[in-house]
Amino acid sequence: MPPQLPDDVVEEILARFPPDEPALLVRAALACKAWHRIVSGAGFRRRFRQFHRTPPVLGFLRNVGYGKEFARFVPTSTFRPRRADWGGWRATAASSSTDVARFVRATRFYPCRGERRDFRALDARHGRVLLASMPWEPGLKVQGLEVWDPVTDELWELPDVPHPHSPTSWNAAVVCGAHGVCDHLDCRRKPFLDVFLDSRPKKKMRLFVYSSEAGTWSEPTYGPPSPTNGVEMVPPALVGNALHFLIDATYIILKYDLATRTVSTIFLPDDFISDFAALTTTEDGRLGFARVEKRTAKDNRFTVTCIHDHWSMDRSIVLETLLNVDACSIRNDCVAFAHGVGVFFVGTDVEWFSIDLKSGRVRKENYGDGFNYGVVPYTSFYTPGIALLGP
Amino acid sequence: MEVDKGKGEAEETRKVAEADRDTVTLKSSDGKLFEVSKEAAARLSTVLAGMIAGGSIDDNGTDLKQIGSEALENVVDYCNKHANSIPSAALISSSISFNTAPFKEPEEWERKFVDRLSHDALFDLVEAANFLGMERLLDVTCHKISEMMKGKSPDQIREVFNIKNDYTKEELEEIRQELAWAFYDD
Incomplete structure (x- = not known):
């Protein structure tokens, strides 16, 4: 049997739980009342947030x-x-x-x-x-x-x-x-x-x-x-x-x-001719926008533009290849941005995708x-x- | 230069050498001695950094009564490996900009380092890292533990951490219903 860990060590471990897996903390809280007291306390709440900084x-x-x-x-x-x-x-x-x-x-x-x-x-x-x-x-x-x-x-x-x-x-x-x-x-x-x-x-x-x-x-x-x-x-x-x-x-x-x-x-x-765009922000506090541009039926270019000293193209992603979907189904009025984490949401006629710009991760959402x-x-x-x- | 020296001279040389030694000697609770790079110890452990700066390092082995030899060996091993590894961009950026990049995923060698540890050794190492104020080692060991917790039920968590359930059945059921989303199977 391993020895029991002292509360301060338990707190160190729990504070490092990944914030994008909230169920882990709930299950830990159900292990015993002492652990519950740790994770539901104001001190831990603050600590957890300060440690991870960016809410998921x-x-x-x-x-x-x-x-x-x-x-x-x-x-x-x-x-x-x-x-x-x-x-x-x-x-x-x-x-x-x-x-x-x-x-x-x-x-x-x-x-x-x-x-x-x-x-x-x-x-x-x-x-x-x-x-x-x-x-x-x-x-x-x-x-x-x-x-x-x-x-x-x-x-x-x-x-x-x-x-x-x-x-x-x-x-x-x-x-x-x-x-x-x-x-x-x-x-x-x-x-x-x-x-x-x-x-x-x-x-x-x-x-x-x-x-x-x-x-x-x-x-x-x-x-x-x-x-x-x-x-x-x-x-x-x-x-x-x-x-x-x-x-x-x-x-x-x-x-x-x-x-x-x-x-x-x-x-x-x-x-600027698109009739729909999502406003975006960067970590260093610049404002921009993202829009889905349909140049041709085959070219659904998803572009992210940042306002800095002047409007300039920051990044352009071809959605058709990234999402592996039929270009015609990508909707130009279904784009959203999660500020802070840099995640875009793009909709097609039948699906939603999230695109993490930093990691390049693409996920099909429910x-x-x-x-x-x-x-x-x-x-x-x-x-x-x-x-x-x-x- | 190989020169024969008298006993007194040798003693003198040894003392001088120790004063600017680039390692420190740590003594575990069971009396075993370990050498560790002074630079790495000071950089990775706030407690050891304080002791080195405050001159409370004992050349014959600084007593760390709270840490067993196995855990201390791992601490020293980690420090030495860290000293030899190329300073990573991850660690540099986390020291510059803690606000935006607080936690960096363990690097490949760090992952391997904790993966080879037994359950008990891992837990002992977390305690040692906490005691010595070793933030990065805490990150790496706690990351491993949080990975171990994935998909585990409260029962299994209790088993891993050797803790007793002090909830009543009714209390557990109430919370399970309240937060059902946290309990369906993966």
Whole structure:
């Protein structure tokens, strides 16, 4: 029989468990109560995050339509959120079409609520997911916004978005409230901000900020005039203290500085013709975008471009060979980026792939059924909660 | 230059040599002596670095009462192998930029080094690495242990670590239901 290891050595071992295998920590917690106390303690939680630094992609939220639209959490790990279905939010109308935000796993983790009917996932950052309640009707009218933490299953319903807002041209972001001072490794218990961008035709774009601490929406901050083609509903990117919204892929990126509460614009290159792109960030804090370009039926070139001093091509990948799929099936409106880890998601008519740019690893993700409206990657650390042990 | 020396002279030469020796002698709990490169010991172990800097190294063997001879032999072996290996880009970058690159996968020789250890020897080595403040060796040994834990049930984990289950059946069942995702078979 091997001798028992002292607690501090056990902690050293558990802190080095790979964060993309969250089930290992849960099983370790079930070995004995002392181990459970170690992994569910605040000290370990902090230590684990500081040791690994980069939160893994636990999964992604897939916006799926049945008939018209449906959203889901698709796990890419083994983690599963707790509320897999949201009874209170089921469609009230006897409609043949449904929208669901569905969690798809990338690790084992799966949240309690793996599926949200009549919801659409808009953004995810710092362990939280932003969902919009959107019972199907013409346009994209938002009924309400919610912020959800799939790991702890905490849910915050936000007060009504300031009205009137454009029913079809808007976007929103969720971000930790302590910008500039937080390292975002363990801030899920801290206040958050939600930034709502409204783009009404023939009026100036406006931004409203909801603070969970204050519990209210701010007065609007005005930006440039609304674009004719509307706001792209793709997850915004955070670089430093600034959120970047893709306004219209043929036009501009709107930059909102959370610290100074000011708006500025970044012009996209003149030859930018794609109608869909995902905003990307690099480790050294550069903003860029990725898009799938279909030059010809045979050439589905997936390009990643970074904004630096000027727009320049950073990288170009030919998806057809990399994914070994029929080029015609690659969709140009299904591309997403997991910030921090540098993982892209690309969809075809029948499959989802994740592409890790650093390691070159390509993985086929669980697809499921329904029609894809895009994915929102979810990156977070998972450590078992204290609640498991009871009083 | 081969010159005959008197006893006193030889003693003098030995003392001078020891003062700038490039190795240190470590003594295990069971009294065995091991020589290790001073440079590697200071670079890889915060505890040994402190002792060398503070002059508390004993030329006749620095007592490490918490570490058995087998574990100490492995520690010394690791240090010497490390001293001989080409400084890897991985280690250089982790020392420069801890914030972005905290953990680097074990290198091939490190992997082989821990793979050959018995279960007990591996656990003893983790304890020794922890005691001596050897971050990299902790990384490598703990990485091996976490690999051993993959696919293991809580029962099997208890067996590996020799720990007693102090949960009730009901408590275990409750957690299993709560976190069912962590328990389905691989």
